[in-house]
Amino acid sequence: MTPPAGPVRPANRHWRFTGWLLAAVWLFFLNIPFTTALHQPQMWRLLVGIGSLVAFAVAYVLIFQWARARRQRNLPVPPGRARLLIAVLLALGLAGIPGTGGDWLTTLVFVAAAAVFLLPSAEALVVVVLAAATPPVTARLVPGWEHESTLVFAVLLASFAMFGVSRLAQRNGELQAAQQEIRRLAVAEERVRAARDLHDILGHSLTVVAVKAELAGRLLPLDPARAATEIADIERLAREALADVRGTVGAYRGVDLASELAGARSALAAAGVVAELPESVPPLPVDRDELFGWAVREGVTNVVRHSGARRCVIRVEPSAVEVRDDGRGPADPRGTAGHGLAGLRERAGRLDATVTVARPDDGRGFLLRVTVPAADPDGGTHP
Structure with missing residues (x-):
């Protein structure tokens, strides 16, 4: 030994x-x-x-x-x-x-x-x-x-x-x-988990803050009232990010799909991306709802930060969630790069879910899909 x-x-x-x-x-x-x-x-x-x-x-x-x-x-x-x-x-x-x-x-x-x-x-x-x-x-x-x-x-x-x-x-x-x-190993694993969570939390929040700050700067000489609204959103997002960090450190922070869809709508609007989001979501188990929330957060962060897209579509089904845009598409077609996707795959693995990163069927843009095995009537699962 x-x-x-x-x-x-x-x-x-x-x-x-x-x-x-x-x-x-x-x-x-x-x-x-x-x-x-x-x-x-x-x-x-x-x-x-x-x-x-x-x-x-x-x-x-x-x-x-x-x-x-x-x-x-x-x-x-x-x-x-x-x-x-x-x-x-x-x-x-x-x-x-x-x-x-x-x-x-x-x-x-x-x-x-x-x-x-x-x-x-x-x-x-x-x-x-x-x-x-x-x-x-x-x-x-x-x-x-x-x-x-x-x-x-x-x-x-x-x-x-x-x-x-x-x-x-x-x-x-x-x-x-x-x-x-x-x-x-326990300490190392906890450090990886903390780094992953902080990346997922702050990566999204700071991306939206940066986009809104840029928008407020452009609006300030043209529409001070709208600029003030964006600045107020920046302050709100900064406070929410701080609360999220504190929640993560305290190990009591949670993510839910409805909140992430609302945040996605605001972030995409600030980035000038036309958003097509579901008006309602189906009832989901708590663990699946949280996983889908993380998927929406990661997908929207990539749309706002990297894609240059003009349109983003989010679809939610009982066993899957999908984020699609018409931007430049994934830099890594296999989706193996990036801390965010790595963290999402770790979370998906706990539910035996699969994470798909690819180009849509029309060959344009970016597709992120998380699929959870559906339950069989006898209690088993199938893809």
Whole structure:
């Protein structure tokens, strides 16, 4: 799995404490060599034994925590450093022989467990086998070193338990990385949605404002009263756009077909485009009414902004809405360009609707059509 862009933090303090506990709980195996060191008649042997055991315990816990932290962040444990740390643990165990005698073999339990946690599976298996074989072999070769069968069992048990702990740490890291990726994608999706909505809202409103401002400028010396009316419309549209932006930010803004048709009539008139709009609309479900409203808004925005059309026709049916003009036609015949059409397609996709952008049958102008599958009598749908 690819590491995430940023570090993944442990879930909480409780889990961090659990990690220390998992590392320290096995230290009870050191009670045997520790007791042996305490009963050494010579002070230097006692100090060497106790010192080496304390250093070994601290090193083991720190190594375990370091490796666990890397696994939680989905970072690999460098093999070279892992081998060095295993060698350090083994060296500390061997250093205690003057004070612990044959009981130093207990440290092999920790060496095997650390190997399982740090090394690749094949190398870890070799270390575990050697650690389990060392006690009976050395008991035969070194006089005075008694072989305890429980030690071999402890090596195998600790290795098996550490295998489970290592997989748990790895899965925990992967889970946290997945959660972080989900949060990142959710933020990205919300940003796309906000950008799409703001484009759809302000693109239409500001286009109409620009057209009306241009018209008011031309009318001002000729018909001040009409110019004042257009300026009042500009103020109204600006306030509505501000309210729409606030509504979008507050996630409570809605669009309906009737309001968009009324706005389309005003925008087309200001642009000097002859409008042919339906006098009434059929009753529609709320989600379809909103989708058709967005389609009218996007289509009229394109007519006013890009088309150079003289006439615009809007048709509304129970399962479709159509915006048609006699202008220059779509710059992109497939209708793949533009944030507005992309946003409209996203909305249409939620209702399994299709968005068509093409030239009308007569070969002139622009056609935007949104079609929703009609309901079958049995509750299904068909195109």
